[in-house]
Amino acid sequence: MAKRRLRGWNPPLENINALVASGGPRLLARARELVVTNGYAANACEAFAANLVGDGIKPSSLIEAADLRDRVQKLWLAWTDEADADALTDFYGLQAMVAREMFVAGECFVRLRARRPEDGLLVPMQLQLLQSEMLPFEKTETAPNGNRIRCGIEFDRVGRRVAYHFRRRHPGDSTDLPVAVPDTIRVPAEEVLHIYRPIDAGQIRGLPHVAPAMVRLFLLDQYDDAELDRKKTAAMFAGFITKTVPDEPMMGEGAADPEGAAIASLEPGTMQVLLPGEDVKFSSPADVGGGYEAFQYRTLLAVSASLGLPYHLVTGDVRQANYSSLRAELVEFRRRIGQLQHGVIVHQFCRPIWARWMETAALAGALDLPGFAAAPGRFRAAQWIPPRWDWVDPLKDIQAQVLALEAGITSRRKVVEATGYDVEEVDRENAADARRSADLGLRYRTSPGEAQGARATPARLPDPDTDGSGADAEPEQE
Numbered sequence: 001m002a003k004r005r006l007r008g009w010n011p012p013l014e015n016i017n018a019l020v021a022s023g024g025p026r027l028l029a030r031a032r033e034l035v036v037t038n039g040y041a042a043n044a045c046e047a048f049a050a051n052l053v054g055d056g057i058k059p060s061s062l063i064e065a066a067d068l069r070d071r072v073q074k075l076w077l078a079w080t081d082e083a084d085a086d087a088l089t090d091f092y093g094l095q096a097m098v099a100r101e102m103f104v105a106g107e108c109f110v111r112l113r114a115r116r117p118e119d120g121l122l123v124p125m126q127l128q129l130l131q132s133e134m135l136p137f138e139k140t141e142t143a144p145n146g147n148r149i150r151c152g153i154e155f156d157r158v159g160r161r162v163a164y165h166f167r168r169r170h171p172g173d174s175t176d177l178p179v180a181v182p183d184t185i186r187v188p189a190e191e192v193l194h195i196y197r198p199i200d201a202g203q204i205r206g207l208p209h210v211a212p213a214m215v216r217l218f219l220l221d222q223y224d225d226a227e228l229d230r231k232k233t234a235a236m237f238a239g240f241i242t243k244t245v246p247d248e249p250m251m252g253e254g255a256a257d258p259e260g261a262a263i264a265s266l267e268p269g270t271m272q273v274l275l276p277g278e279d280v281k282f283s284s285p286a287d288v289g290g291g292y293e294a295f296q297y298r299t300l301l302a303v304s305a306s307l308g309l310p311y312h313l314v315t316g317d318v319r320q321a322n323y324s325s326l327r328a329e330l331v332e333f334r335r336r337i338g339q340l341q342h343g344v345i346v347h348q349f350c351r352p353i354w355a356r357w358m359e360t361a362a363l364a365g366a367l368d369l370p371g372f373a374a375a376p377g378r379f380r381a382a383q384w385i386p387p388r389w390d391w392v393d394p395l396k397d398i399q400a401q402v403l404a405l406e407a408g409i410t411s412r413r414k415v416v417e418a419t420g421y422d423v424e425e426v427d428r429e430n431a432a433d434a435r436r437s438a439d440l441g442l443r444y445r446t447s448p449g450e451a452q453g454a455r456a457t458p459a460r461l462p463d464p465d466t467d468g469s470g471a472d473a474e475p476e477q478e
Helices: 016-037 039-052 066-082 091-104 211-236 292-307 311-315 323-364 394-406 412-417 423-440
Strands: 058-061 107-114 125-130 148-150 153-155 161-167 184-188 192-196 237-242 270-274 382-385 456-458 475-477
Touching: 016 039, 016 091, 016 211, 039 091, 039 211, 039 292, 039 311, 039 323, 058 066, 066 091, 066 323, 091 107, 091 125, 091 192, 091 323, 107 323, 125 323, 161 192, 192 323, 211 292, 292 311, 311 323, 323 382, 394 412, 412 423
Parallel strands: 237 270
Antiparallel strands: 058 382, 107 125, 107 192, 148 153, 153 161, 161 184, 456 475
8 A cells, every 4th residue: 555656646534424513514605506407417316306305204103092093194294284384385295305405415404493373283293494505614612601613513521402593584695685794593302303414423514425427517518618619619600701892791790800800700601801902712510529429428427426327317328228237237326326215315304394283283182192102113113205216117026925925925015105106095995996886887807906917717617519619617716
């Protein structure tokens, strides 16, 4: 490691918190601008959020009493429409906003806001999303009570988070009342959720997910813009001509400069006016070259690897993909997304909100939960179901699930939840469909719970003395 080739490589041994504290504001500003102005970054951000939360990571209560479980689920579903303090979206829309903030800023803050009974909410509680800029990186000091404040987060003497010191106004919002230095307000930690992906042990602030690809995306965008502008300018010059009478104006020609040369307006097919005695030469602009496509592909491939996203999700290009490569790529990508879903979104966002919501609903009388105060854990148990993954080959995937179910390798609950639905809700809908079909005298190829036609076998073999059509044979389900 101390050989000649590595002698000039001497990186500083800095903790990630020191790096984020020193470069956090600039990194955050660059990331936000990149996602707004760069098409690849914007597309990657939307793909990241769509795959991480989709149409929502939804709870399935594990309360044993069926009637109580149904009441909890119905009240939760109704409250999700009132969850946003800004009334712009629902609870699952807030999940998508959190996912986008994780991609751009690396973190997002959610403030749990208690509401008054007169506000008319089903459960007097709402959620307010706060951007990373609302918690100042530079606020590192000792609080009057002796606690340490690091990057806006207050820790007690044993290292527990006890408060967050938020700005009252966003420092980059010029439409709000401007102040020279936005003052901060102390918010207890039990009222704030800090959602971020911890990369290193002891990390206290999030790192933008787009950070590893920022340099390549920025430089590639500049190169593409310069190449496009060069081609546009070159295409405007069709050629150069000489006038026999210098004073005779040409169509589209502007006023002559001090040296007597005039230039026609730059439009497609423009001809450049030269002085007498010069030859006519037509423009032959240089092409981008045969290596342009390969260069773009390799650069965007490196960008995709830096972002941890499949190449086709970043670029929309599937020309070089096939069934096997897409499936292999998606399997690895979904493993990574599964880590973020359960280790970050569910653990840091969904579970605390579910617990606070149930406590608030019980205290407000919206839910009758006998014995909740003595054993709240009995009522808080829930399974969070992520959005379903779309199949690459639906027929093969469904057949594999059916075989695994019949072999006892998995349960029907897990198979249904893999589609993004609650098994009890599916069962209720199947039962309702079966009753409605029976009442109306309707018959379909299969009924809920029956095997498909491909699994049907005849009750008896056809009589060899007949025509062998087996028309009289009654099917028997396996």
